[in-house]
Amino acid sequence: MTDVRTPTSAAATSSPLRPLEGTRLLVLRNYVTYKSAWKLFLTGFLEPVFYLFSIGIGVGKLIHAFDLNGHAIPYAEFVAPGMLAASAFNGALMDSTFNVFFKLRYEHLYDQMLVTPLTTSDIARGEIIWGQLRGASYSLAFLVVMWAMGLVHSWWALLAFPATLLIGFAFSAVCMGLTTWMTSWQDFDKITLVQLPLFLFSGTFFPVTAFHGVLRWVVEATPLYRGVVLCRELTTGVISWESGVSVVYLVLMGAIGLLVVRRRLDSLLLT
Amino acid sequence: MPDPTSPDQTGEAMISARELRKSFTSREGVTVEAVKGIDIDVRRGEAFGFLGPNGAGKSSTMRMIAAVSPVSGGELRILGMDPSEHGPAIRSRLGVCPQEDTLDNELNVFDNLYIYGRYFGIPKREVRERAEELLDFVQLTEKARSKVEDLSGGMKRRLTIARSLINRPEILLLDEPTTGLDPQARHVLWDRLFRLKQQGVTLVITTHYMDEAEQLCDRLVVMDRGVIAAEGSPLDLIRQHSTREVAELRFPVGDHDPTAEKIADLGERVEVLPDRILVYSEDGEHVLEQVHERGLRPVATLVRRSTLEDVFLRLTGRTLVD
Amino acid sequence: MVSTRSTTDGQGSTDGVVRDDRRLSTWRGIVRQYDYWWTVYKRTWKGSVVTSFASPLFYVLAMGVLLGGFVHVSPSRLEGATSYLAFIVPGLIAAQAMQTAMFETTYPVMGALKWHKSFYAQLASPLEARDLANAMLVFTLCRIGATCGVYFLVMAPFGVFASWWGPVLAWLATMLVGMAFATWTFAFSAHIRSEASFGLIFRLGLIPLFLFSGSFFPITNLGPVLEWVARLTPLWHGVNLTRMLCLDHVDGSTALVNSVVLLAVMGSGWWVAARSLARRVAT
Numbered sequence: 100m101t102d103v104r105t106p107t108s109a110a111a112t113s114s115p116l117r118p119l120e121g122t123r124l125l126v127l128r129n130y131v132t133y134k135s136a137w138k139l140f141l142t143g144f145l146e147p148v149f150y151l152f153s154i155g156i157g158v159g160k161l162i163h164a165f166d167l168n169g170h171a172i173p174y175a176e177f178v179a180p181g182m183l184a185a186s187a188f189n190g191a192l193m194d195s196t197f198n199v200f201f202k203l204r205y206e207h208l209y210d211q212m213l214v215t216p217l218t219t220s221d222i223a224r225g226e227i228i229w230g231q232l233r234g235a236s237y238s239l240a241f242l243v244v245m246w247a248m249g250l251v252h253s254w255w256a257l258l259a260f261p262a263t264l265l266i267g268f269a270f271s272a273v274c275m276g277l278t279t280w281m282t283s284w285q286d287f288d289k290i291t292l293v294q295l296p297l298f299l300f301s302g303t304f305f306p307v308t309a310f311h312g313v314l315r316w317v318v319e320a321t322p323l324y325r326g327v328v329l330c331r332e333l334t335t336g337v338i339s340w341e342s343g344v345s346v347v348y349l350v351l352m353g354a355i356g357l358l359v360v361r362r363r364l365d366s367l368l369l370t
Numbered sequence: 371m372p373d374p375t376s377p378d379q380t381g382e383a384m385i386s387a388r389e390l391r392k393s394f395t396s397r398e399g400v401t402v403e404a405v406k407g408i409d410i411d412v413r414r415g416e417a418f419g420f421l422g423p424n425g426a427g428k429s430s431t432m433r434m435i436a437a438v439s440p441v442s443g444g445e446l447r448i449l450g451m452d453p454s455e456h457g458p459a460i461r462s463r464l465g466v467c468p469q470e471d472t473l474d475n476e477l478n479v480f481d482n483l484y485i486y487g488r489y490f491g492i493p494k495r496e497v498r499e500r501a502e503e504l505l506d507f508v509q510l511t512e513k514a515r516s517k518v519e520d521l522s523g524g525m526k527r528r529l530t531i532a533r534s535l536i537n538r539p540e541i542l543l544l545d546e547p548t549t550g551l552d553p554q555a556r557h558v559l560w561d562r563l564f565r566l567k568q569q570g571v572t573l574v575i576t577t578h579y580m581d582e583a584e585q586l587c588d589r590l591v592v593m594d595r596g597v598i599a600a601e602g603s604p605l606d607l608i609r610q611h612s613t614r615e616v617a618e619l620r621f622p623v624g625d626h627d628p629t630a631e632k633i634a635d636l637g638e639r640v641e642v643l644p645d646r647i648l649v650y651s652e653d654g655e656h657v658l659e660q661v662h663e664r665g666l667r668p669v670a671t672l673v674r675r676s677t678l679e680d681v682f683l684r685l686t687g688r689t690l691v692d
Numbered sequence: 693m694v695s696t697r698s699t700t701d702g703q704g705s706t707d708g709v710v711r712d713d714r715r716l717s718t719w720r721g722i723v724r725q726y727d728y729w730w731t732v733y734k735r736t737w738k739g740s741v742v743t744s745f746a747s748p749l750f751y752v753l754a755m756g757v758l759l760g761g762f763v764h765v766s767p768s769r770l771e772g773a774t775s776y777l778a779f780i781v782p783g784l785i786a787a788q789a790m791q792t793a794m795f796e797t798t799y800p801v802m803g804a805l806k807w808h809k810s811f812y813a814q815l816a817s818p819l820e821a822r823d824l825a826n827a828m829l830v831f832t833l834c835r836i837g838a839t840c841g842v843y844f845l846v847m848a849p850f851g852v853f854a855s856w857w858g859p860v861l862a863w864l865a866t867m868l869v870g871m872a873f874a875t876w877t878f879a880f881s882a883h884i885r886s887e888a889s890f891g892l893i894f895r896l897g898l899i900p901l902f903l904f905s906g907s908f909f910p911i912t913n914l915g916p917v918l919e920w921v922a923r924l925t926p927l928w929h930g931v932n933l934t935r936m937l938c939l940d941h942v943d944g945s946t947a948l949v950n951s952v953v954l955l956a957v958m959g960s961g962w963w964v965a966a967r968s969l970a971r972r973v974a975t
Contacts, residue, residue: 154908
């Protein structure tokens with residue numbers, strides 16, 4: 100295995116790393132280990148595309164147009180942004196739960212990093228940025244697919260890309276925080292118990308009008324629903340004040356998550 | 371001391387191998403010859419050892435004897451049977467204690483024995499009785515309901531041995547039985563193995579601990595690069611391949627090579643190591659006297675009896691194999 | 693016959709085991725592992741509740757009930773189903789059989805070979821690779837039977853089944869689908885060295901099959917070319933057979949073709965699985 104640290108190690112011997120350098124090192128470490136898994140990387144992109152074709156097109160032939168802020172939208176155009184948001188969500192969740200748990204509890208990778216000048220903040224930032232890099236490339240590719248299939252009709256769609264980054268960031272931070280409380284693989288069943296309903300019921304496959312009363316109110320307050328609405332308004336160009344609410348919601352969620360992660364890693368690893 | 375190998379020569383053959391070979395193709399497509407034609411005879415009640423550095427072919431040989439790895443060439447008979455035809459019948463009469471513990475971490479101690487016993491078709495009640503007895507034998511009765519994960523390394527090893535005895539085997543195969551254990555755990559284990567031997571179980575052991583081989587084995591072979599380099603009782607091997615005593619001399623750094631030339635005639639063999647000179651001789655004290663008479667002043671000296679380790683290093687060399 | 697010795701203190705040499713030189717019969721090979729698998733089941737069934745029962749119910753609710761509320765088409769466009777829910781439920785159960793089968797024969801096989809090495813421990817007993825494969829596949833069959841059985845029971849009150857005997861036969865059909873996948877996945881898992889390949893077969897095998905083999909929509913919606921591709925997949929045969937039985941819309945010759953295909957896939961897979969494991973443990 101090549102030693103990725105050689106170029107910086109000389110500088111790192113005496114002085115603590117600056118935050119940017121620390122984060123970069125961790126991203127670089129993940130990149131080196133991930134290089135051999137390029138097949139997994141490529142196929143990860145396919146999953147939302149498969150869902151888009153199957154549900155959006157296959158099931159879409161059985162469904163009439165949906166109404167979005169007063170505009171009639173064909174089913175495929177309705178599902179596609181949902182898949183875009185859900186894919187950013189799924190990617191962030193997997194990266195910040197399974198992968199982080201494995202590194203934290205089994206590989207003891209972070210213990211090994213903390214005996215070097217790296218800090219817990221570097222680790223938190225590094226892992227989240229790494230997850231974002233991967234998520235961003237998937238989102239970009241998916242947007243291109245949507246555009247090629249004629250499912251995008253507005254320049255606003257360009258902003259859907261940063262929107263997916265925001266979704267990824269918010270979920271990475273919160274999920275990584277939750278992962279620090281997990282003790283065994285059995286706990287991942289609980290993750291699945293949250294992940295799957297979020298994926299299925301957050302307005303991804305059908306409008307929130309399917310729910311009534313309190314239930315509808317609950318769905319509208321879930322983070323993935325906010326992300327889906329944001330992406331959908333952007334790719335269809337039918338913007339409303341709801342997008343603004345979503346942006347503020349997700350930014351706050353990510354910031355709180357990041358704070359919790361740092362605290363938790365400190366108390367877990369620096370004992 | 372009488373030659374301990376002679377009484378065994380008449381015993382019933384438990385394992386016999388003629389020109390036994392094992393080769394396999396590695397993932398890179400290279401054919402590796404792990405065992406290159408060896409002859410072995412193990413008799414009933416004997417404790418037989420395979421010594422050798424890593425990669426010498428010990429484990430491949432053990433796997434063939436355990437009737438789980440097909441023979442590539444030559445002939446192998448275990449309990450008089452051909453492993454390629456009577457694998458299950460042979461295995462029902464063998465006990466295998468592998469190098470890595472293959473205990474079921476999710477089961478408790480007792481269930482590890484119980485379920486394993488069921489693989490042999492032993493009736494439930496009978497397995498329960500045997501499991502209790504064996505836990506007592508390996509001093510784990512109090513741990514019967516503990517999870518395997520919570521056991522220490524020595525306890526796990528003892529449990530593995532208990533498991534390998536559940537079918538009351540006639541031959542017990544032990545691959546590196548005490549590697550990684552602390553001295554207390556090793557001695558407990560040796561004690562248990564010795565008692566098994568007294569009860570007439572044939573033991574086949576691989577090890578790279580020389581003290582273990584001297585403790586446990588009536589007879590052993592030293593394997594190196596897939597062939598047998600030497601064979602005999604521990605005492606025989608020392609007699610044949612080393613001298614009775616070894617004098618170890620330490621001189622100031624840098625003096626070793628010139629000094630060695632001056633004393634080359636004092637022993638049957640002189641070996642120069644980076645930190646000391648070894649003189650192999652029948653009488654170590656005499657060597658020391660001679661050294662002093664020649665006006666040499668070693669920083670430190672030690673006279674000791676030759677061990678199996680000297681034989682081993684002589685036969686297999688001091689360089690790392692892997 | 694050689695007399696056996698007691699290895700424990702003060703014990704006579706009574707030995708309840710009949711020792712013969714023949715190989716174990718297939719049946720005995722499986723029965724001897726019954727205690728093991730029963731213990732495994734007692735230990736793991738709780739963990740499988742989420743993946744086996746909760747996840748499928750979420751899909752039924754989301755896709756069948758809620759999305760189904762927006763589907764208003766005639767039964768002729770849903771292969772005879774009177775509602776989208778009635779259409780999707782048999783497909784989801786068949787897909788669940790496939791999923792259960794693949795989960796049970798990927799990581800558990802790799803674990804028994806590579807991590808906890810229980811296969812190697814078992815092989816030191818009179819059991820052979822063939823017996824290990826048989827027992828694990830039979831266990832998988834029981835898992836599929838239990839999971840799909842509960843699924844059918846839970847769905848009954850939704851009024852999606854056209855008769856009482858249909859779902860019973862369909863239950864057998866889902867076990868057949870499951871085993872068609874379990875056997876081949878087992879063979880694959882015994883062959884590969886790194887668990888990284890599982891990610892690939894889930895993403896390139898399981899998910900596309902789940903999404904395009906007629907579980908969610910009639911494969912005629914795929915267009916003529918892809919429709920024929922879908923018809924070639926074992927899952928479509930399973931979904932189709934299960935759905936025909938559940939909706940009481942059975943076409944005799946199609947059902948026969950579906951059953952024969954699934955039986956052939958399962959039979960050949962079983963043979964390959966046993967051989968694949970034997971080859972793996974011999975090296």
